[in-house]
Amino acid sequence: MTGDSGVLIVDDEPEVVETYRKHLADSYSVRTVQSGEAALDALGEWVDVVLLDRRMPGMHGDEVLERIHERGVDCRVVMVTAVDPDLDIVTMAFDEYLVKPVSGDQLRETIDRLLRREQLDAQIQRIVEVGSKLATLEAKLGYEQLERSDRYAELREEFDQLREETTLGDVNEDPYLEATVENIDALLPERT
Template identity: 70%
Template sequence: MTGDSVVLLVDDDPEIVESYQEQLNETYTTRTAFSGEEALDELDETVNVVLLDRRMPGMTGDELLELIRDRGLNCWVVMVTAVEPDLDIVALEFDEYLIKPVSSSQLNDVVERMLTREELDAQIQQIVEIGSKLATLEAKLDYDQLQESNHYRELREEFSQLREEIEVTEYEDDPYLEATVENIDALLPNL
């Protein structure tokens, strides 16, 4: 998951970008940009996570974030900024918000959380697809037909295995992950 992951570091302060790069380079592939305009040149479908400053001359981080979302780029965006959050963040479509200064462990933790969410989202899509098939079969076939079907048993087993993989106890401090698991359990209680 992490070795091939690309993190784009966007900040107008070269010292901050260099510091972040040093802290993340061992685990991730990093790209750098010192302005919103440069970041647009670096952004493509291979970028998994963007660490983005809000205050930059020219294009602000808020404006860049809006362009990222408008372009439909499938990446996680973490605002890493000295700007204290206010009601103005309600309209911003970021995934997490960190206040500078940030430690090496905070940077690594937030990137890892974003990548875990990425992996979890793919698992969720798969489990919902299988759950939908199971629900359809259970609504259309009687109990004996289901018990005789190898395909049904295989789907149930695959569903159970995926459900076990989605246990994210090591990320209990991440409200997104906890809510996601709770939503799966609520949506698919009988499976």
């Protein structure tokens, strides 16, 4: 992606923070902090992605994650931690979970994937919204009535155009996108 995308690195280990910063500084606008409290102070509109350690003294990463969402900060969160995932992660609102050690390539690939998701989310939401309306109309109204409706034709045209213009890339590289595409495709019956 670009250096315009803001990444906040949160880890209590200075060596880890510096290593991650070196790996990412060429590609993103990077800031680093070494505590949960400092992370919350550093949050702002500039943050697109937060790389968040779970196990830190003082405020743990889990609590930082909760506070990020309580504040309504519009960013993606990647848990980057030595804590192996367990069932406790089911209720946590993060976007990705990486277990240390992680390479610079892993960090960049994850951040890029999340930034692509962010960009696609608005398009996908509109596709789903329009698709839901079409599916409802097609399930409840007769074919002849739909064929006579200019409003239905416009909605159908918008849906087809959105599907054509929305580039999802290689969905096999991102399970989120793969599932989204499957859900969009299942939304509508085949056009007759």
